[in-house]
Amino acid sequence: MPELPEVETVRRGLDQHLVGRTVEHVEVGRERVVRRTSREALIDGLTNTTILRADRRGKYLLMPLDSGDVMMIHLRMSGQVLIADRGADRPLHTHVVLSLDNDTEMWFVDPRTFGEVVVYDPANAAVELPPIARLGVDPIAEDFPRAHLRQLVRATSQTLKPFLLDQTKVAGIGNIYADEILHRARLRPDRSANTIDAAATWRLHDAIRNILNDSIKVGGSTLGDAQYVDVDGESGSFQNEHRVYGRTGQRCSTCGRGWIRRTISGGRSTHYCPVCQH
Structure with a gap:
């Protein structure tokens, strides 16, 4: 996790x-x-x-x-x-x-x-x-220019969720933050990466940086199993800010119109709003 x-x-x-x-x-x-x-x-x-x-x-x-x-x-x-x-x-x-x-x-x-x-x-x-x-670029610890992300998405036919989970491309993103990033960027998880235009790529880049940094500021996400804690045994609180992850069947708090859906992609749960994300 x-x-x-x-x-x-x-x-x-x-x-x-x-x-x-x-x-x-x-x-x-x-x-x-x-x-x-x-x-x-x-x-x-x-x-x-x-x-x-x-x-x-x-x-x-x-x-x-x-x-x-x-x-x-x-x-x-x-x-x-x-x-x-x-x-x-x-x-x-x-x-x-x-x-x-x-x-x-x-x-x-x-x-x-x-x-x-x-x-x-x-x-x-x-x-x-x-x-x-084999790790790809670390979007927080290393230089991560927009142009680099643009090169990565144009070079692959992977859909966006597996693309974000591919540690050889962008290192550190897992299931929780991939869902939250794609929601923030207003992109469907099953959309092919090489079909998004420059404007969508910039949104994705901003969402990667902003979601990860926002979570770091509050110590990350501690889910119901409480297995993740910091070195002092304290829980994070970013789970309170999740817009889609773990919210299947709930009204989208971003648009107020969609209902959060859950699908399985590559054996992984994926959460998204069909109204917000295109």
Whole structure:
């Protein structure tokens, strides 16, 4: 579930609490979260290193270390990164613990264990972490000119919803924000990307930037399962601003005339207003 706004919120918390700290001790519980390498590789790669920065690309948290390696955390469906005092009671499904030099701990918690924690060599990222090497532009962390989006939409026959979910084109957008972005841009999710004109492309570009930034300002979206929280365990509130996602059968709050519909596209739920979106 966590998409770009949620991961960016976590990144900002890690920037405050983790940067400059030295990792004194590492614990790894369930090995599934280190499946890309091993428990020993994570422990050896992190112990006695200092965290230099907290970065992000798309939905990936990237923390360069003074060893020259990078720690990557991917939350996937249910992952959480929490900061707590050393000795505090840990939640169930705490699979990785970093004990830091200021008597705090970083916990990686993941009930469904789809997420992962990895230490890798950035010079060999294409081999060690090919998903990161294939990521498209990050619309918040990187330069994202309108002309670049125009090139992307003109070059594909994908419909707009799968286009926004394609991480090799624009990194970080998932199901929730794709629906909200397309609604803000007044574009149907099943419209072919290469059929939209320049004016519609500019609306789409503005909607991508504005929706993501608006959500970041309020800490992202925490849905009914409450699985996403920031590093302090606090929920986001952008779910209160959703215009279409999760509002099937309700009157459209934008136009006041349409009723929000839900369809399935590529196995994913898609929500839109048939009146607002063309």
